[in-house]
Amino acid sequence: MLTDEEVFRGCLKNDRKAQATFYQRYKSRFFGVCWRYSNTREDAEDIFQEALIKVFKHIKEVRDARDVSAWVRRIIVNTAINHYRKQVVFDDVTDDVLLPFDTNEDILTQLNNKELMEVLNQVLAELPNGARIVFNMYVMEGYTHPEIAAQLQIAEGTSKSQLFFAKKYIQEKLKKRDIV
Numbered sequence: 001m002l003t004d005e006e007v008f009r010g011c012l013k014n015d016r017k018a019q020a021t022f023y024q025r026y027k028s029r030f031f032g033v034c035w036r037y038s039n040t041r042e043d044a045e046d047i048f049q050e051a052l053i054k055v056f057k058h059i060k061e062v063r064d065a066r067d068v069s070a071w072v073r074r075i076i077v078n079t080a081i082n083h084y085r086k087q088v089v090f091d092d093v094t095d096d097v098l099l100p101f102d103t104n105e106d107i108l109t110q111l112n113n114k115e116l117m118e119v120l121n122q123v124l125a126e127l128p129n130g131a132r133i134v135f136n137m138y139v140m141e142g143y144t145h146p147e148i149a150a151q152l153q154i155a156e157g158t159s160k161s162q163l164f165f166a167k168k169y170i171q172e173k174l175k176k177r178d179i180v
Contacts, residue, residue: 007065
């Protein structure tokens with residue numbers, strides 16, 4: 001079995017065996033990220049494939065094999081965002097909604113086991129694209145509202161309202177399932 005360092009070095013040389021190993025190692029780790037941003041499994045697969053093409057094309061930009069995982073995640077998130085950026089319409093939602101979660105940690109603490117994460121992924125798939133993308137960026141990836149606004153080319157207030165809408169929607173769906 002190849003070490004991560006050997007796989008990385010092989011990918012730098014465009015070695016097909018190393019790229020296949022890279023794909024197998026990272027698919028299970030990062031496919032879930034694509035799925036969270038997607039409406040369908042097919043969209044998630046398309047995003048993952050597109051991201052991997054970018055990874056293999058630009059892998060020479062990574063200086064150290066230890067940095068690969070974070071670098072790949074960033075490419076996957078950016079690819080997912082770009083995939084939906086052109087087709088998403090961000091609806092204005094009012095700020096005065098009472099929310100069940102005050103911080104990122106609150107929702108993640110409540111949804112810390114695998115079964116609950118599966119339920120969350122199902123609920124996220126039901127969200128409108130704009131709300132899902134903002135929720136993922138803010139809660140799951142740790143972006144700030146100014147960063148989200150800049151990345152998606154929307155107003156900061158729109159980012160906040162989309163997050164509020166997503167949290168309210170998630171709360172209602174989880175209550176219906178007797179989870180919160």
